[in-house]
Amino acid sequence: MEKNYSLPADHDLFPEGAQRCSLLKFMIWMGLVGVVAAWGLYAAYKVLSTGLGVTGLDDYFGFGLWITFDLAVIALGAGAFFTGLLRYILNIDPLKNIINLTVIVGFICYSGAMLILVLDVGQPIRAWFGYWHANVHSMLTEVIFCITCYLIVLIIEYVPLILEQKQLNRNPLLHHIAHNLHVMMPLFAGIGAFLSTFHQGSLGGMYGVLFARPYVFREGFFVWPWTFFLFVISAVGSGPVFTVLIATIMEKMTGKKLVSWEIKSLMGKIAGSMLFVYLIFKFMDTYGWINTILPNAGLTFEQNFYGNIYGQWLLWTELGLCGVLPCIILLVPSLRNNPALFYSAALLDCIGVTINRYVFTVQALAMPVMPFDSWETYAPNWAEWGSSALVVAYGAIVLSLSYRYLPVFPQEKKLNATKA
């Protein structure tokens, strides 16, 4: 067969009928990402070799950027389990056009969170103690169980997509494995939904059970504080639009249409509906917190805020600008179908959930509980930023490779053919 030298050198590996940029361009992009990753690897090396003393964490802020980053990416990665639930269990068929991306984003978010935890935990070699010496009363044990199991589920969901790579799929064994895994996918989607619901919840529960920290303490239902449910709903209220934002960024970078507007709009509508439910409960929770938890602890609402860094503006931004506003835009069809408004709402929604995770992690620790103690402030240093950037770079590498070589977007061929 005659070679076509106008095609990229690795074009044989591309998904069927897909066009990709030249290998050189791709390598330059990967090189740029690699520089960020190298900086992050250096930070990670310093943390592991010297100890957590090289970070900006201290005895008041045992949790900082890393835990905020973890909670945020896990919430935003919720698009994977929730879309899986809707697609495979509730049979909302159009979601098949974005499900692959949600799985990859979910995989990146969860495996990235694990990478961060390896650094954040003082004795990473003892991480398996979470299983061996499990304290069943600890919300963190539930997190360890569900997060590790769910990552395995995400790998199982990701594997068939890898095996569907054009060249790999020619191998009959790999082809059949991929096929059979697809057949079993509703089962894994169900397990994933169960596990993910519980650990999203237990991440919230982790804070809600801290009865000696009035800023985060919440009453609840059975063993679960209200934050358990709030974290689940806020995750499903933002995860779907985060996936849409990722898809859109990929579209801008590649210059191709990857997901149709109808699907994006549907994801927005799903997120908006869940955000609406979340906001109802969040406002009720905030009201209950102000009128019950705080007075019982002898505190006023104002005492929970400090200066600009931990000011009330964070709460109002989270609830209003990044809560009510995106919810309205995502729920009203005429607003939702305006792309500029839609993407702004999606972004605000994701920022809102990130602020929520940040204040629960950092502001809760900054606030003095002993009356003679003082507010402390926390700023992450280069080691924390660097290793967080490593995870972002890692995500970019996985997504770039997946996009280039795997059939991630079922609509890609059709959407771009129409355009041409």
Added chain:
Amino acid sequence: MQVKEFKVKWGMAIDIDKCTGCGACMVACQAENNLSPIEDASNKIKVMNWLVVYELSNKKPFPEHDVAYLPRPCQQCGTPPCVSVCPVIATDKNEEGGIVSQIYPRCIGCRYCMAACPYHARYFNWLDPVWPEGMEKALTPDVSVRPRGVVEKCTFCHHRFMQAKDKAIVEGRDPEALADGDYVTSCTEACPNGAIVFGDLNNPDHQVYHLARSKYASRLLERLHADTQVYYISRREWVRRQLDNYLDNEKVKG
């Protein structure tokens, strides 16, 4: 939440009005419990101190200005916020005496217990412990040193508890019924003013039993229901008011 009750409950009564803030308790604690000095101690919330002396102020201008000093060891809570959250049971409250334990070889260093503790009584080993040459010879042999990456805290000098029990056994006494003064912490011993009194909160033969029942005695953050085993005594109302959070219309205890 259920408070775990013990026959013997080791506790402290700290008379804030007697404390001058000299810091001898902090030094004694550091030396006794093998806390390594750190090179840069400029960030005070990154320095290991199992016991910290806080300065309290009534925030009034002269001549009404007044200060007080409050030594804060681990409060050995009856319902410890730190114990239930630990994912690996590296900290527990299940030994007679009610001291909250910390198992260093079990701790994974997640620092969830530190987030849970409102007293900031828990400390993390941010770096490898290093002692200046020669100083390692002065380490207390009964206290294990801790590696980097684990959390530690005041143990009420638990090794002294073990020694007191051993001594009682050797002398043919009941190790579960130690007399007042048989077992005291190093901070108690070091305090020049006798501001810290240590003993069994359940035993009327111990001085601390009576001090803890004084009308001027209260515990830190009582309304959070951690049911601590450290009592603070002050005859000054403004000091007692700073031991817990009060709304403007609420009256202070005592």
